[in-house]
Structure formats: C-alpha cells, structure tokens
Amino acid sequence: MNIKSIVFTIFVFLVIAGALLYYFLATPSFVVxxxxxxxxxxxxxxxxxxxxxxxxxxxxxxxxxxxxxxxxxxxxxxxxxxxxxxxxxxxxxxxxxxxxxxxxxxxxxxxxxxxxxxxxxxxxxxxxxxxxxxxxxxxxxxxxxxxxxxDNVGVAPKRMEILKSLSPKIKTIGILLNPKHVSYQDILKSSGEGAEKLGIKLIWYEIAAKEDIAKAMAKLVKEKPDAVMTTSEALISNNPSLITPILRTAKIPSMDFNVEVGIQAGYLMVYGVSxxxxxxxxxxxxxxxxxxxxxxxxxxxxASTPSLEINKALADEMGIEIPDPLLLQANKVYR
Structure with a gap:
C-alpha cells in the first residue's frame, strides 16, 4: 500500500469516526x-x-x-x-x-x-x-x-349549542353543579349567558356531597329537563354510576366533559379536551x-381544541334520533 492509500484510508476512517461521534452526541436520546x-x-x-x-x-x-x-x-x-x-x-x-x-x-x-x-x-x-x-x-x-x-367553564355555551342541535325542541337544560366548585360563580355566569342567547331555561341541581346525588337525581327526574349537562367537578365525575343509569331510564340526553371516560360512563355525548x-x-x-x-x-x-364524541348506540337504545349533520361534526361516534 503506497503512502497516498494509507493517508486516504486514515482520512476516511477519521471522517466516519467523526460522523459517528457527532451522531451519538447530537442525538437527544443519547444525551447524558x-x-x-x-x-x-x-x-x-x-x-x-x-x-x-x-x-x-x-x-x-x-x-x-x-x-x-x-x-x-x-x-x-x-x-x-x-x-x-x-x-x-x-x-x-x-x-x-x-x-x-x-x-x-x-x-x-x-x-x-x-x-x-x-x-x-x-x-x-x-x-x-x-x-x-x-x-x-x-x-x-x-x-x-x-x-x-x-376553558371548561367558557365552553358551556358551546355544549348547549350541541345539545340544541340534537333537537330544536330542547328548551330546558338541567346542570349538575357542586356549589363548592372553585369556579362556581363563573359557571353560573357563563352558562347563564349561553342559555340566554339560545333561549334556553337552566335548572340547577346542586350536589355538595355524594349523599346529595340521589336527592338531586330524584328531583331531576320529577322535573325532567329536556337535556342534562355536567360540570368539571371531581364529585360528579367520580360518581357516574349514580347518575347515568337514571338518565338512561328517563331517556334524557346528556352532555359530559370528560373525554377519557364520559361515554364509557354512560353519557350520551362528550365535549372536552383529552x-x-x-x-x-x-x-x-x-x-x-x-x-x-x-x-x-x-x-x-x-389546551388543544376540544373534541366531540357521541354514543349513537345509546341514542338508539333511548329512542333518540341524532341528526346526520351532528354525527358528521363528531370526532368519534360509538355505534
């Protein structure tokens, strides 16, 4: 091997070694x-x-x-x-x-x-x-x-719009709310403004403790609003088994906010951020x-844009017809 070949071989080796060293040092997964x-x-x-x-x-x-x-x-x-x-x-x-x-x-x-x-x-x-x-x-x-x-509070009017698009006949919406919620006054204000624009009457069902749920749901069934919305609150979210079976039996359409578990918990629709x-x-x-x-x-x-999920299988069971335009808006439909 002549001197030129040796020099060229060394040069190639150094280039490859340098490239490999740069790769390992510059690639984030190898950063120590x-x-x-x-x-x-x-x-x-x-x-x-x-x-x-x-x-x-x-x-x-x-x-x-x-x-x-x-x-x-x-x-x-x-x-x-x-x-x-x-x-x-x-x-x-x-x-x-x-x-x-x-x-x-x-x-x-x-x-x-x-x-x-x-x-x-x-x-x-x-x-x-x-x-x-x-x-x-x-x-x-x-x-x-x-x-x-x-913005779970600020999107309340949008949830009402979705319920209204489910059926123009919806005139009253019941809202489950914990009066101890840190955003209590903001919820009242945002929901009230949204309802006024849509010509909807709101009926509030306050739940301050788990023991209040049965009483609130009995009152809700008796008054039977045209639809029901939940609010972002641990007390309500942690007890869907005390809420959704009653709504299903009463055939009252519902809107939850919890993308991860709302549909699985038995609500008809969910509008929220993952x-x-x-x-x-x-x-x-x-x-x-x-x-x-x-x-x-x-x-x-x-947070990123909210998504809409609809449980059409539940709607069919409850005898609720979901308009095609609303189904087309949904990010996910459970059939």
Whole structure:
C-alpha cells in the first residue's frame, strides 16, 4: 500500500469516526443528563386526573427523559378530599422537590397557597381559570408558576349549542353543579349567558356531597329537563354510576366533559379536551423549567381544541334520533 492509500484510508476512517461521534452526541436520546434525578412532585384532585399524569409521563418520554432515572415523579392523590388536598400541598412544599406540578384548579390553588413563602417552581395543568390563580398576564405570568389552561367553564355555551342541535325542541337544560366548585360563580355566569342567547331555561341541581346525588337525581327526574349537562367537578365525575343509569331510564340526553371516560360512563355525548393530551402539553413546559427557564417568563398556554364524541348506540337504545349533520361534526361516534 503506497503512502497516498494509507493517508486516504486514515482520512476516511477519521471522517466516519467523526460522523459517528457527532451522531451519538447530537442525538437527544443519547444525551447524558448529569447529576441525580430531578424530583417532580405532582398533586391531583382525584382519580379524574390520573390520565393527565400518564400524559405528563408520555410527554417527558417523548422529550427523552427516562422516568425514575432522569426524573422521579411523586404522585399525591387526595381522592377528591379538599382538606386533604391542602394538607398534601403543604407536605409537598416541605419536601422541597425540584419542581411541583398541580393538575387541576383545586390542586394548583392549594399548591400556590402552600408555596407562598418557599416559592418553589410550579407548573399547573388542567386549570379552568388562570385568573383564579392570581395570574393577570398570560404572556408574562410572573412569580414562580406557569402552565396549561383548559376553558371548561367558557365552553358551556358551546355544549348547549350541541345539545340544541340534537333537537330544536330542547328548551330546558338541567346542570349538575357542586356549589363548592372553585369556579362556581363563573359557571353560573357563563352558562347563564349561553342559555340566554339560545333561549334556553337552566335548572340547577346542586350536589355538595355524594349523599346529595340521589336527592338531586330524584328531583331531576320529577322535573325532567329536556337535556342534562355536567360540570368539571371531581364529585360528579367520580360518581357516574349514580347518575347515568337514571338518565338512561328517563331517556334524557346528556352532555359530559370528560373525554377519557364520559361515554364509557354512560353519557350520551362528550365535549372536552383529552386530559392525556393536557398532560403531554404540560410536559413540554416542565421540560423548559427543568432546563433552567424561569416559570414566570414562560407564557401560559391554552389546551388543544376540544373534541366531540357521541354514543349513537345509546341514542338508539333511548329512542333518540341524532341528526346526520351532528354525527358528521363528531370526532368519534360509538355505534
């Protein structure tokens, strides 16, 4: 082998070696995260947000984090107990994690209250009203928090429109509501404005405890509104077995907000944002904070577009005819 061949061989080898080295160093999945794993303490309101937690994990994995190696997620679930939620929030702050995540309005509010002095970084998700968290500027939230907002309250008029398109004969809509809901007044206002525009009368059925459900449903069956809507509330969402069988027997069409379980729970229609997707969206913000960005300088984001699901099989069983234009609007139809 002459000298030119040797030089050429060495040159080719160096080029290939350099390319391989660049690939392994530049490809995110091979980036080595130095130091101990980051601890993320997560507070939810109830089992309702478990799909959001799974979304956070999935989102972090897509960003090349290895769960339990790069990040440790410590889940706190008060199972709908508001007093326990506040206690868990205080315990989380005392543990001084690298980052706190609140997945619901009540969970995030509890963390904000407990975090007043510690000022630990906080990312919220699945929050219905950012103003209730003390944020006035979504582009520059300030302080130590930012996150993802879901407008479950503001879309109430849209849910009414969908019910109205089911049948023009719908003149009254019953709404199941917890008077202790953190957005209680906003729900009354948004729903009232939507009903007024559509010429619909609202009938409120307040449920402050699980024991109230049977009484509220008995009253609802007696008054028999033309349709029923739920509100985003753990107490109502966690007890569909006490609600949907009664609506089915009474042949009252219903609209829920919970994409993950609403149809399976027995509601006729669902209009809302996937909590799993909210979790994934929150993960992208979590990533920024873990990499050193100031939460207060990260703009608050709004969740993706709501989707409509319809249980046509249930409609057929109840003798309810769903117009073809409404079926065509649906993102998913269960037949």
């Amino acid at each position: 995260k130095e130091g101990p794993p980051k601890v993320i303490a997560v507070l939810i309101a109830s089992d309702l947000q478990l799909s959001s937690v799974e979304g956070v994990k999935a989102g972090l994995k897509e960003l090349n984090y290895q769960i339990d190696k790069d990040v440790i997620i410590k889940l706190n679930n008060p199972k709908g107990d508001r007093e326990f939620t506040a206690e868990m929030a205080r315990q989380m702050v005392a543990s001084k994690p690298d980052l706190m995540v609140g997945l619901s309005t009540s969970a995030s509010s509890a963390l904000i209250e407990a975090n007043k002095d510690a000022k630990l970084p906080l990312v919220f998700g699945d929050v219905g009203n950012f103003q209730q968290l003390g944020i006035t500027d979504i582009k520059h939230p300030g302080g130590v928090m930012t996150g993802v907002v879901v 909590r799993f997707e909210i979790g994934k969206q929150s993960a992208r913000i979590i990533d920024k904070v873990l990499k050193g960005e100031d939460p207060g300088s990260i703009p608050v984001e709004f």
